[in-house]
Amino acid sequence: GAGVSQSPSNKVTEKGKDVELRCDPISGHTALYWYRQSLGQGLEFLIYFQGNSAPDKSGLPSDRFSAERTGGSVSTLTIQRTQQEDSAVYLCASSFSSGTGTDTQYFGPGTRLTVL
Amino acid sequence: KQEVTQIPAALSVPEGENLVLNCSFTDSAIYNLQWFRQDPGKGLTSLLLIQSSQREQTSGRLNASLDKSSGRSTLYIAASQPGDSATYLCAVRGGYQKVTFGTGTKLQVIP
Numbered sequence: 001g002a003g004v005s006q007s008p009s010n011k012v013t014e015k016g017k018d019v020e021l022r023c024d025p026i027s028g029h030t031a032l033y034w035y036r037q038s039l040g041q042g043l044e045f046l047i048y049f050q051g052n053s054a055p056d057k058s059g060l061p062s063d064r065f066s067a068e069r070t071g072g073s074v075s076t077l078t079i080q081r082t083q084q085e086d087s088a089v090y091l092c093a094s095s096f097s098s099g100t101g102t103d104t105q106y107f108g109p110g111t112r113l114t115v116l
Numbered sequence: 117k118q119e120v121t122q123i124p125a126a127l128s129v130p131e132g133e134n135l136v137l138n139c140s141f142t143d144s145a146i147y148n149l150q151w152f153r154q155d156p157g158k159g160l161t162s163l164l165l166i167q168s169s170q171r172e173q174t175s176g177r178l179n180a181s182l183d184k185s186s187g188r189s190t191l192y193i194a195a196s197q198p199g200d201s202a203t204y205l206c207a208v209r210g211g212y213q214k215v216t217f218g219t220g221t222k223l224q225v226i227p
Binding site for chain 1: 150152158159160161162165205207212213214215216217218219220
């Protein structure tokens with residue numbers, strides 16, 4: 001079946017503009033995760049959804065970042081008033097469930113965001 | 117705050133060697149630990165997932181162990197091949213399903 005897809009694959013934007021990143025999880029996966037990987041840095045956990053709910057938003061770097069998930073499927077990560085330090089690869093992952101400790105995360109190819 | 121460290125940061129070995137990658141974490145209250153590989157310019161590929169109640173998992177030439185009480189996991193790769201060259205990441209899942217990734221080990225297998 002289809003894997004996790006993300007769009008766009010690359011996004012170049014000017015400082016101060018808003019951007020929206022999209023993630024389509026594997027069909028049937030109830031859990032969805034967003035991560036950020038900055039150049040030369042490790043993966044940074046941003047937010048997790050179980051269904052449409054995000055129980056903990058403290059991983060989002062600032063109030064310019066927001067995420068939503070509708071219909072238990074597609075998720076969007078929105079960055080308002082982008083800054084150069086937002087430049088990174090944004091990765092999305094999904095898993096069948098998140099409550100038992102047995103679920104494996106499957107990652108999308110990522111969106112490379114460049115803020116000029 | 118969970119911190120995950122991987123040693124070594126980089127490793128270069130000749131083809132055919134067996135090797136061990138290390139992952140350590142500071143908070144033993146985890147649900148599971150997962151090993152991934154990341155190829156340049158690509159996403160992550162899951163290799164093995166070990167539940168907190170398990171001690172090890174095996175898949176082909178890969179074997180991952182978990183010692184939760186000491187906060188350690190190892191990934192053993194047998195008979196390494198050039199195609200194994202990649203960055204290997206471990207990740208632990210803790211409270212609120214928060215996942216913390218390690219710093220990664222960049223492996224190069226020389227033909």
